[in-house]
Amino acid sequence: MSRPRPAVPGPLLVAGRVAGAALLGATAGIHLYLWDAGYGSIPWIGPLFLLQAIAATFVGIAVLAAPARWLPLAAGLGALLQLGTLGGLVLSVRVGLLGFHESSEATLFWPSVWVEAVGAAVLVCVAVVRARERTLRRTGRGPVRTG
Template sequence: MAAATLVPRSGTATTVLRIVGAALLIGIAVIHGYLWQAGYRGIDVIGPAFLLDTVLGILGALAVLLAPRRLLPWAAAAGAALALGTLGALVLSTTVGLFGFVESVQAQLWWESFWVEVAATVVLTALAVLAWRGRRH
């Protein structure tokens, strides 16, 4: 009986993590797209990277929402990698600089970006682990 109750909970948890993870990837896309339009597009390397983050965030959200169960761990892991990569780039740009660009924590949407990327990394990693374990059972 206990095993029967675990399946629906696991399915519900997976669904919730899919939705939240996709929403966070859309958040990353919206922030980077907005900042790209607000002037970051003119910054060498950083501008194109922001545009790429916008596109990849949207594609990642779609992948997390629409991936069949067998591909979900990979879609979630790719989304987590995107979030972690953007988080790493944000921290690097604020500390030592990135491609000659140095950001400040006072910059527009810095903290929002930081927390969305942290949350996306955590949620999508949890989804990847949960989906991977679900594939083995």
């Protein structure tokens, strides 16, 4: 007779949601700061920095507020936003992006890289864990909460 497997503890999933939303907020803050510090005047890049800050803020709120059934979608969108932002940063350093070339020596280059990479990883974990948990419940193969 097999024992039911416990679900991911609720506090752990909540911690993932909060961490993912906080990292989206951090990337939004970095981009808003840079937009205000002069990047806002760069054609194409300035408006994209502002758009990224707004999008990251809204997606971060969605990660926190989404009901459980929509959490994989919200977290997945957050991960894609973080990965896209990181990809844009890497492109701007390597080959340039929309006529703009960034330097890896820029003040917030490494904090941006870490925030976006860790944020993407956390949000992917939240999305996958929640989606898998939902699938297992639907098929009747667990996980079930105990106690």
